[in-house]
Amino acid sequence: MTEPVPSPPPAMDRAGLLAGLRARIARLDRSGPDMQGRAALPLSPELDAHLPWGGLPLAGLHEILGEDPGSSLGFAALLMARAQAALPGRSLLWIAPEPDAYPPGLAGLGLDAARLILVRAPRAADALWAAEEGLRSPAIAAVLLLGPAPDLTAARRLQLAAETGGGIGLLLRDGAEEAGPGAALTRWRIAPRPAQEATAHHLGDPAWEIRLLRARGGRPGAWLAEWDAAQGRLVTPAPLAAAGRRRA
Template sequence: MDRPALLAALRARVGRLERAGAAAALARSQAGVVHLSEDIDAHLPQGGLARAGLHEVLAAEPGAAAGFAAVILGRTGGPVLWIGPDPDAWPSGLVRYGLSPAELVLVRAPRPADGLWAMEEALRCAAVGGALLALSDIDLTAARRLQLAAEAGGALGLLLRPDTEEAGPSAALTRWRVDALAGSGGSAHSLGDPRWQLDLLRGRGSTPRSWTVAWRTTTDRLETEGGTLAAPTRNRRRA
């Protein structure tokens, strides 16, 4: 699909979302934050993950990072766009993390410029709850444009990036690293609930912290295990 056709299709979809989601958009704007867990929320200056802002998720393990992103997006309370060169999000699998396929729009953007444009358009739409852009690298100018778009539209934006040697500077409000841990089942026949090593590497108004967390699939809750560590403890690459 060429760019004009993609623009027309997205605008039509956004128009339908706006007509159907005005009340939900108002409720989201009044909420202010997306809540993660009691321990993590207490460490963040606004008492949760700020809406109307851009956040980064670095994938030390791709499946764990996608799951954490789905938990966040599923709590934005509205339609979600998942954008990438070849978006490999599996809607049926993301249900496990509270992200409904009925609220999910997959956008294929082969070129980085197309992905950035689609992300900016999504974040500026008041009817969109959240948007994710999967990409390898982004410069500060482009990131600042996305932050301004999120502030204008009120949506929560996620940048899903690989955990590289040098992630570089960031205009995002927070930067996280997510790695996988063994599940809670204790055997190959029962993997149990997903468990992650969750590191807050950078955040405006907060200091770095690490948590071991488990996503409780039966209750849709993110729970911390063993309290909060003072900072990332293993030999981390520079953030």
């Protein structure tokens, strides 16, 4: 009487099995870090090393929270400028109930206003529709959506639209709101900080405390960053010790 004993896979095969499983999971979760060919925007060497995509992934939705409208918008404008540089020839959409973008100030963060289109959407439903249409279009590098947070279904739709179009979607929200579950790939919280070389009569370059609250497939983190306007790069000298304490 011989019972068929399920033979364990040979030790040699274990690595292959794991790779196969990983590939299957990656196929199921299309936004996972293993997805091949997902280009990423460079932010700064430290941030890029921390993010699982080696930068901020394109074809995705990102949430930016901030209680101070200036600093969070500054970070968003920087991401838009980077997306513009990575996808030349594409345009930017700025969707808001009252789009009051001021390009002379945005140009300081490297954003080229020649390809900026402002969309006035007083109603939230229209704004979401416009953002989805924009993200789905192959002519758009980044869509910035200011206003109330979309619900989970709407955010998921935006994420899918971004995967179709290849640009990035940025949801800029008031940080005082409760940050519920989101379909975005990353969620950031930006707070203003004094610049390094600031004096009583000199503000210095824009400086932020960047907190990565959530990244799909990555760990949270926090950094002090400063925008070097002369060199056009983001400098993140030190990660903050309190990284990840604050939950999204």
